[in-house]
Amino acid sequence: MLNVFPVPAFKDNYFWVIDDGQFALVVDPGQATPVIAYLVQKSLTLAAILITHHHADHIGGIGGLLDWCDDRNNVVDVAVYGPANEKIPYCTHPLNGGATVNIASPALSLNVIDVPGHTAGHIAYYAEREGWLFCGDTLFAGGCGRLFEGTAAQMRASLGKLAALPAETNVFCAHEYTLANLLFASAVEPNNAALRSRVERDTAMRERGEPTVPSTIALERATNPFLRWDEAEVKLAAARVSSGTFGPNAPADLVFAAIREWKDNF
Numbered sequence: 001m002l003n004v005f006p007v008p009a010f011k012d013n014y015f016w017v018i019d020d021g022q023f024a025l026v027v028d029p030g031q032a033t034p035v036i037a038y039l040v041q042k043s044l045t046l047a048a049i050l051i052t053h054h055h056a057d058h059i060g061g062i063g064g065l066l067d068w069c070d071d072r073n074n075v076v077d078v079a080v081y082g083p084a085n086e087k088i089p090y091c092t093h094p095l096n097g098g099a100t101v102n103i104a105s106p107a108l109s110l111n112v113i114d115v116p117g118h119t120a121g122h123i124a125y126y127a128e129r130e131g132w133l134f135c136g137d138t139l140f141a142g143g144c145g146r147l148f149e150g151t152a153a154q155m156r157a158s159l160g161k162l163a164a165l166p167a168e169t170n171v172f173c174a175h176e177y178t179l180a181n182l183l184f185a186s187a188v189e190p191n192n193a194a195l196r197s198r199v200e201r202d203t204a205m206r207e208r209g210e211p212t213v214p215s216t217i218a219l220e221r222a223t224n225p226f227l228r229w230d231e232a233e234v235k236l237a238a239a240r241v242s243s244g245t246f247g248p249n250a251p252a253d254l255v256f257a258a259i260r261e262w263k264d265n266f
Contacts, residue, residue: 002106002130004172006211009034012176013057014213016134020106023047023076027125027134028174030057032064045075048103050110051082051091052136053122058174062090076105085121095123110134115162117155118145124162131169133217135162140173141215142198143181144226146264152257156229163227167218178202178212181224184266188225188237188259195223229255238262 003021006014009031016027017038025048029035039046046069051059062080069078082088084096095101097114110125115138124135137145138155139162147155162171182199189195198219202212221227228234229252238258239246246254 002108004132004214005038006172006213007034007038008176008211010057014172014174014176014211015061016172016174017044018106018108019044023105025050025103025106025108026065027172028052028058028136029061029065030055030059032061032068035061035065036068046078047076047105048079048081050101050125050134051080051088052124052134052138052174053083053119054086054088055119055137058136059088062088066090079103083121083123086119097123101125113161115158117147117150117152117158120149122150122158126165126169131166132172132214133162133165133169134172136174138162139171139220139224139226140175140181141171141178141202141213141220142185142224143177143263144224144260147260152260153253155260156226156253156256159227163217163221165217167216167221169217170214171216171220172214176211176213178215179206184263185223185225187266188262189228189231189233191233192223194219198223225259226256229259234259 003019005017015029018025024044026035027050079092080090081093082091084094095112097112099112101110110127113124115122115124118137126133205212225234235248235255238255241262242258
């Protein structure tokens with residue numbers, strides 16, 4: 001049986017460690033120290049590192065983890081997977097969308113999905129058998145990543161790919177941004193009953209010191225305004241913040257762009 005654990009780091013990052021009780025892989029380790037502490041605590045051997053994009057808080061710990069493994073005479077060579085179209089240090093397996101990553105231990109098969117928008121070469125990893133999505137900074141619980149290198153059209157298309165995954169898919173994003181995202185979502189869709197329920201639940205979770213992630217694709221479809229560009233209330237909100245420069249039949253990319261710009265200044 002595989003376990004997934006969120007290693008918290010920095011102010012609000014999660015580095016996801018997947019293990020079988022003996023071997024482990026880690027997703028987006030921006031810092032080595034907390035990952036090493038977890039591996040030591042659980043007596044795990046690091047087998048692989050998965051990277052979604054090149055930002056420092058996602059790659060900063062790769063070198064330290066590899067050095068630690070060398071010092072311990074790690075029993076396996078640690079593979080480093082990452083997007084082929086970005087500069088990822090120590091990357092041994094550059095990946096494009098459509099590729100499959102097969103890891104022997106822990107036994108895991110992951111489909112690679114191209115999701116540009118936050119960065120130009122951002123990728124996500126989807127474990128179909130387990131129903132797990134590791135999406136970095138593309139899709140957040142209740143939100144999505146900023147457009148640092150891509151366009152609104154690219155990000156909407158990327159989110160559309162993720163929204164098309166099975167409803168029960170667990171969404172393992174890389175940050176604890178949920179309550180701030182839901183505050184914004186509530187401004188966009190104040191009449192969304194599912195969203196109000198989610199705000200109550202996730203607020204209680206944070207008050208207990210619990211992470212709000214993973215969420216699910218079903219929950220994101222029901223409450224995340226960045227997946228709801230076709231909803232009437234979202235369209236009206238987008239038109240309102242755009243000073244009425246487009247109507248209810250505006251193209252989806254225009255609606256999405258207006259909502260993303262609003263969030264940037266919210």
